[in-house]
Amino acid sequence: MDFTSFEADRSLDASVSATGETELFTIGDLAREFDITLRALRFYEDKGLLSPRREGLTRLYSAAERARLAIILKGKKLGFTLAEIKSMVALREGGPVPAGGLALTREKCVEQLGLLEQQKREVEEAIGELRQMIAAFPVRAAA
Numbered sequence: 001m002d003f004t005s006f007e008a009d010r011s012l013d014a015s016v017s018a019t020g021e022t023e024l025f026t027i028g029d030l031a032r033e034f035d036i037t038l039r040a041l042r043f044y045e046d047k048g049l050l051s052p053r054r055e056g057l058t059r060l061y062s063a064a065e066r067a068r069l070a071i072i073l074k075g076k077k078l079g080f081t082l083a084e085i086k087s088m089v090a091l092r093e094g095g096p097v098p099a100g101g102l103a104l105t106r107e108k109c110v111e112q113l114g115l116l117e118q119q120k121r122e123v124e125e126a127i128g129e130l131r132q133m134i135a136a137f138p139v140r141a142a143a
Contacts, residue, residue, distance in 0.1 A: 024053075024062060025060070026058065026060065030066060033066075041059075044069070045059075049086065052065060068093075075088050078112060079115065
C-alpha cells in the first residue's frame with residue numbers, strides 16, 4: 001500500500017538543517033505542531049509507536065519520528081486501531097508487520113471506509129432531526 005498521498009509524506013523525513021544535521025524536535029514542538037497533548041505523545045511512546053532520543057529528561061524527536069507521528073495521527077483520524085496503525089507505519093517504513101499485528105489490507109481500508117460512510121449517514125440523519133426540532137420551536141422576539 002502506498003502512503004505517499006498522506007500528509008505525512010516523505011518530505012517530513014527530509015528536515016535537515018543548513019549544516020547537514022538532522023533537525024530535532026522537542027515533545028512540546030510536536031505537541032504544538034500537531035495540536036495534541038504531551039500525554040498523547042507519551043502514550044504513543046509507551047505503545048512503541050514512537051521512540052524519541054533522550055537527553056536527560058528531554059525527549060528529542062527526529063524528522064523520521066515526526067513523519068511517523070503524522071502517520072499515527074492520520075491512522076487515528078481514519079479510525080484504525082493501534083495495531084493497524086503499527087502496520088501502516090511498518091508498511092511506510094518498509095519494515096515487517098509487527099508480531100501480533102494485523103496486516104493492513106485494501107479490504108480493511110474498504111471496510112473502514114464503509115464504516116465511516118455509515119457513521120456519516122447517521123450523523124446527517126441526526127442533524128436533520130435536530131433541525132426539524134428547532135424549526136418546531138416558536139421563534140421568540142429579542143427583548
